[in-house]
Amino acid sequence: MPSLQQIRTALEGSGQAHVLRFWPELGxxxxEVFLRELAQLDLPRLEEHCRAAAQAAAAAQAACAPDRDLEPNLEPVPPESMGSVRRSDPDCLSGWEREGFLQISRSRVAVLLxxxxxxxxxxxxxxxxxxDVGLPSGKTLYQIQAERILKIQxxxxxxxxxxxxxxxxIMTSEFTLEPTKTFFQDNAHFGLQPSNILMFEQRMIPAVTFDGKVILEGKGKVAMAPDGNGGLYQALxxxxxxxxxxRRxxxxxxxxxxxxxxxKMADPLFVGFCVANQPHRRLCGWSPRHPNLGDCGAKVVAKAHPAEPVGVVxxxxxxxxxxxxxxxRPETARLRGSDGELVYSxxxxxxxxxxxxxLQDVVETFKDQLKPHVALKKVPFVDSCGNQVKPTEPNGIKMEKFVFDVFPFSRNFVVLEVQREDEFSPxxxxxxxxxxxxxxxxNALLAQHCRWAAAAGAALLDEQGIGTPMPPSSSPENRPALKCEISPLVSYFxxxxxxxxxxxxxxxxxxxxxxxxxxxx
Structure with missing residues (x-):
């Protein structure tokens, strides 16, 4: 571990001498704890990180209009690379699902959270x-997901x-690793084998002020943040x-x-679609380097309306x-095809x-090409007098990478459109x-389970014993739902x-x- 003097010299050289401002006041x-934390920072690149963060934040704040240079090069995902749960032939859907189950049955599929x-x-x-979102069972997100893994197996x-x-x-961070480990242990890993649950930690990077200074969260603590979900590739x-x-x-x-x-954990339909996405391929054959294999895929949902604030694949x-x-541009977002649906949906x-x-290719060749994105955050800090401050407006910059930034490196990128009401409620x-x-x-989960029960031939009554019509599948998720909850251990989908x-x-x-x-x- 570098000495205090070495760290002091490195901080001074990168314009961050203020980090040790309160050193004499620490026990x-x-x-010792602070020195270990500072030693883990990438000190040789700290100046570059702080300067880049400040520049990126200034550029992000100045950019208030759509990127007109992007428009001439923009196009939707081509039909040959896209499947759809609502549009694809039922035989195709069944074939993809069979292929997915085959790969799962051979222990070739993992899930990564x-x-x-x-x-x-x-x-x-x-x-x-x-x-706990307040389900009748009191189940947490972790328990629901664990039980879906048990069921798909x-x-x-x-x-x-x-x-x-x-x-x-499970990719965690400094903030979530220990609580997550303890939670799983306290709940007997929800019935899963502990050896089949692997938690690992992503890197943390310093939060920076708008003028490029590392933020002190406490007198002996740098404000750190996970490097975004795109930090996955470095963490791998x-x-x-x-x-x-x-090995597995x-x-x-x-x-x-x-x-x-x-x-849907390890969704066999999605897995099968990506593995067997080419119509001329034998569904049950595959090769990890097969030129027709979908090496990278994304699930999407149709945008609810042109201005919905979601990224577009x-x-x-x-x-x-x-x-x-x-x-x-709004006029581009509003474009519709001959079928009346949004072109960029x-x-x-x-x-x-x-x-x-x-993933191996990304780690070995491409991960250093991923460009960080700017997130402006309200970061608690200590001021120059040592007073703790909880800002009410964004005061800091956190640089993040996104998991989908690897899409351009794919040899065969494929997309599967799924139904929002069935698969997406964040x-x-x-x-x-x-x-x-x-x-x-x-309510999204309860409404889904009500639809399943009704489709199976059950009649559902409310708490007063009155039959209530099922809400249409397009109904808003915040509409009150009948409280019918189906355990993942009983039914996966x-x-x-x-x-x-x-x-x-x-x-x-x-x-x-x-x-x-x-x-x-």
Whole structure:
């Protein structure tokens, strides 16, 4: 570890001498902890990082109009690279699902969770995966996701007769690693084998003021932030994750964000679509370096309206990427095709497929080409007098990389459009915000389970014993839903609910293993 004098010299050389302003006021233990933290910083590149952050923030604040240079090169994802749950032939959908189950049954599929964020907008001090949105069962996001993994393993084994494992890789950060580990241990890993849950940590980088100075969170603490979900690729290398995947025989990786309550873990349809996306290929054959193999894929949902503030998966100059909604002119966003649908409708939901070999290529060749993005944040700090300040306006810059920034490096990029009401309801904000709250997430899941129950032939009654028509699938997620919750251990995606046929069920109702056994008795 470098000495205090070496660190002091490095900080002075990069214009960050203020970091040690309160050193004399720290106790010996605090000094030791702070010195270790400073030693972990990339001191030789600190000046470059601070300067780049300030410049990028200034450019971002100056850019208030769509990028007109982008427009001539913009085009939608070509039809040959796109599938759709609502438009594709049922035989195609069945074939993709069979292929996905085949790969799962052979333990070639892993899921990778992006869970390093702090959840500041949600207003909690613990990892977002530990959040209880208020379901009748009280299940957290982590428990729901763990049970979906258990169920998909069971379904694959039942279909193909071979016991399989879907390993769960969880990327955490300095803020979320220990609480997540403890939470899983306290809950007996939700029935999963501990050896098949691998948590690893992404890097942290300093937050910077608008004039390029490292922010002190405390007298002996630099304000640090995870390097965005695009920090995944550096974290894969830092933690030997790809080597672990290779040892297990994993070839395909389903990557998703922790906050989507409707996410389909290791979705066999999506996996199968990406593996067998070329019509002339034999569905059950594959090769990790096959030229027709979809090496990188994205799930999307149709934009609700032209101005919806979501990134659009498209191509720029023939290269796939995600373009921010603010970069597209309103008249372009409003363009519609001959079918009446938006031309640029592929809304990004941070739900991706990668081959392990593609991830290896990114780590070995492309990860240093990823450009960081600017996020302006309200970062608590100590002022020059040592007073703690909690800002009410953004005062700092956090530089982030995005997981989808690797799309341009794909040899064969594919896109699958799914139904929003079935697969996407993120939890980002506290209740009271207009969207993406615990209430909207809870109601989205309950509404989905009500649709499953009704499709299986059940009649649902509300708490007063009155039958309530099912809301249409396009209804807003914040509309009150009947409280019918179906455990992932009973049904992964609406299958296996024949036991509900002809039953009249008064809600609130939880269909778990015990309730299923009682209905079948």
């Amino acid at each position: 010996s233990e605090q000094q 992006l869970a390093g964020g702090q959840g500041t907008r949600l207003g909690v001090s613990y990892p977002k995966g530990m959040f 069971e379904l694959a084994e039942r279909r193909l007769g071979s016991k399989c494992t879907v390993p769960w890789y 290398e830092d933690n030997g994750v790809l080597e672990d995947m290779e 025989g994993v070839e395909f990786v389903h990557v998703y964000c922790v906050d989507n309550i409707l996410v 498209c191509r720029v100059g023939g290269v796939p990427q995600v373009v921010e909604y603010s970069e597209i 592929a809304g990004n939901i941070c739900n991706h497929f990668f081959t392990r070999s593609f 939890l980002k904000n506290a209740d009271g915000a207009p969207a993406d709250t615990p209430t909207t997430a809870r 609406g299958e296996g609910l024949e036991l509900l046929k002809g039953k009249t069920i008064r809600t609130p109702f939880i269909l778990d293993g015990a309730a299923a056994a009682e209905l079948q008795a």
